[in-house]
Amino acid sequence: MNFETKSADGRSRVRSAALAGVRGLALALISLPGAVLCFCLTLVSIALVPIGIGIVTTPYVLTGVRAFADWRRLLAAEWCGVRIPRAYRPLPKDANPWARTFGMLGDPATWRDFRWLPVDMTAGFVTALLAFVLPVYALEGFVIAAGLWRVLPDGYWYGFVPVTGQGTALLAAALGAVLLAPSLWLTPQLLRAHFRLTGAVLGSGDGELAERVRVLTETRRDAVDTSAAELRRIERDLHDGAQARLVAMGMDLGTIEALLEKNPAKARELLAQARQSSADALTELRELVRGIHPPVLAERGLGDAVRALALRLPVTVEVDVDMAGRAEAPVEAAAYFAVSEVLTNAVKHSGADRVWVDVHHTEGQLRVAVTDNGKGGAEIAAGSGLAGVERRLGTFDGVLAVSSPAGGPTMVTMEIPCALS
Incomplete structure (x- = not known):
C-alpha cells in the first residue's frame, strides 16, 4: 500500500510538472510578443499626446494593456492560485477622449501596468521559459543515449559531459536522470514564481495602501447608494403592487358585506374576485421577497x-x-x-x-x-x-x-x- 501511494504521488508530480511546463511554454510564446507590443504602443501613443493624436489613441491602447494584464491575473488565479487585485479607477461612461486619456494616465494602476511590461518581457519570460526548458533538458540526456548522439555535431556538450560516442551518451543519460527529479519539483515552482513576480509588480507601489483605502471607500459608498436605491424600489413595488391589491381587496370585502343579504349572487362574484386579488398579492410578495433574499x-x-x-x-x-x-x-x-x-x-x-x-x-x-x-x-x-x-x-x-x-x-x-x- 505504501508503494502504491508513492507511485501515485510520483505520477501526480510528473503530471503536475508536465502541465506546468506546457503552460510555461505557452506563456513564454504569447506573453513576450504581447508585452513588447503593449509596451511599444503605449510609449508611442503617450509620446503623441502633445500633438493631439495620442488623445484619441491612448485610451484604446491602455484599455488593451489592461485587458492583457487582466488576462494574466486570470491565469495566475486559474493555474497557481495567485490572487492579483485589480484596482483601476472607474471612468464615466460618457467621458470625452480628453477626460478618458488623462483620467487613465492619472491612475497609479496604469503606471504599474507600464512598469510591469518590461519586467514581463525579461524576467517574466525567463521564468516561464525555464519552467518548460528544465524538464525537457533533463529528458534530452535519455534521448541522446537512445541514439541522438549519432547525429549530434562534434564537440557537443550535455552539461559537463562531452558527447562523443555511446559511452559518453550513457553518461549523458545518467546526468539527465540526476537532473530529472529536481526539475520535476522546480517546474511548478518556477511557474508560481512567474505569477508571484507579476503580482509583485502589478500590485506594488508606495501608494498601494492609499489606493486600496480609496477603492474600499468608493465601494462602501456604492453599497450605501445601492441599498438606498433598493429600498426605494421595494417601497415602490409594495405601493404599486401588493398594497394596491390589498386596498382593493378591502374595498371588495366591504361591498360584499353590504350585498350579502340584498344580492348574494353579486356578493359571491366579488368574493371570488377578492380571493383572486389575495392570491395575486401573495404572488407579488413572494417575488419581491425572492428579489431581496431568495428563500432557497x-x-x-x-x-x-x-x-x-x-x-x-x-x-x-x-x-x-x-x-x-x-x-x-x-x-x-x-x-x-x-x-x-x-x-x-x-x-x-x-x-x-x-x-x-x-x-x-x-x-x-x-x-x-x-x-x-x-x-x-x-x-x-x-x-x-x-x-x-x-x-x-x-x-x-x-x-x-x-x-x-x-x-x-x-x-x-x-x-x-x-x-x-
Whole structure:
C-alpha cells in the first residue's frame, strides 16, 4: 500500500510538472510578443499626446494593456492560485477622449501596468521559459543515449559531459536522470514564481495602501447608494403592487358585506374576485421577497440557489459546486446576485447556448467562474452590469476578472475572501 501511494504521488508530480511546463511554454510564446507590443504602443501613443493624436489613441491602447494584464491575473488565479487585485479607477461612461486619456494616465494602476511590461518581457519570460526548458533538458540526456548522439555535431556538450560516442551518451543519460527529479519539483515552482513576480509588480507601489483605502471607500459608498436605491424600489413595488391589491381587496370585502343579504349572487362574484386579488398579492410578495433574499438561498445555501437560478434560464447551464460548508449570509447574497447578473448578461448579450458555472472554496477564497460559449467582447465598463458586479464584490474586498476575446468564449471569475462555517 505504501508503494502504491508513492507511485501515485510520483505520477501526480510528473503530471503536475508536465502541465506546468506546457503552460510555461505557452506563456513564454504569447506573453513576450504581447508585452513588447503593449509596451511599444503605449510609449508611442503617450509620446503623441502633445500633438493631439495620442488623445484619441491612448485610451484604446491602455484599455488593451489592461485587458492583457487582466488576462494574466486570470491565469495566475486559474493555474497557481495567485490572487492579483485589480484596482483601476472607474471612468464615466460618457467621458470625452480628453477626460478618458488623462483620467487613465492619472491612475497609479496604469503606471504599474507600464512598469510591469518590461519586467514581463525579461524576467517574466525567463521564468516561464525555464519552467518548460528544465524538464525537457533533463529528458534530452535519455534521448541522446537512445541514439541522438549519432547525429549530434562534434564537440557537443550535455552539461559537463562531452558527447562523443555511446559511452559518453550513457553518461549523458545518467546526468539527465540526476537532473530529472529536481526539475520535476522546480517546474511548478518556477511557474508560481512567474505569477508571484507579476503580482509583485502589478500590485506594488508606495501608494498601494492609499489606493486600496480609496477603492474600499468608493465601494462602501456604492453599497450605501445601492441599498438606498433598493429600498426605494421595494417601497415602490409594495405601493404599486401588493398594497394596491390589498386596498382593493378591502374595498371588495366591504361591498360584499353590504350585498350579502340584498344580492348574494353579486356578493359571491366579488368574493371570488377578492380571493383572486389575495392570491395575486401573495404572488407579488413572494417575488419581491425572492428579489431581496431568495428563500432557497437562506434555506439551502449558495450552491442550491445557483442551481435553482440556472433552471429558470432559457439556455443550458451546467453548475458544479464544491463547498464544504456555508459562507456568511451577506457573502452568499453578494455572490448569488453577482452570478445572477453575469448569467443575465450571458443570456441577453452573448448569444450563448451553453453556460458553465463553477463554485468552490479554496485557500480562504470563495471562487465563482462563469463561462459561456457566446460571441465574446464583454468588458468592465462604467455603467455596465459587470461594473455593478465589481462594485458589489468590492464591498467584501472581492475581485472580478473578465476574459472575453472577440469570438468567445467569455469567462468571468469572481473571488471573495471568506471562511466557511
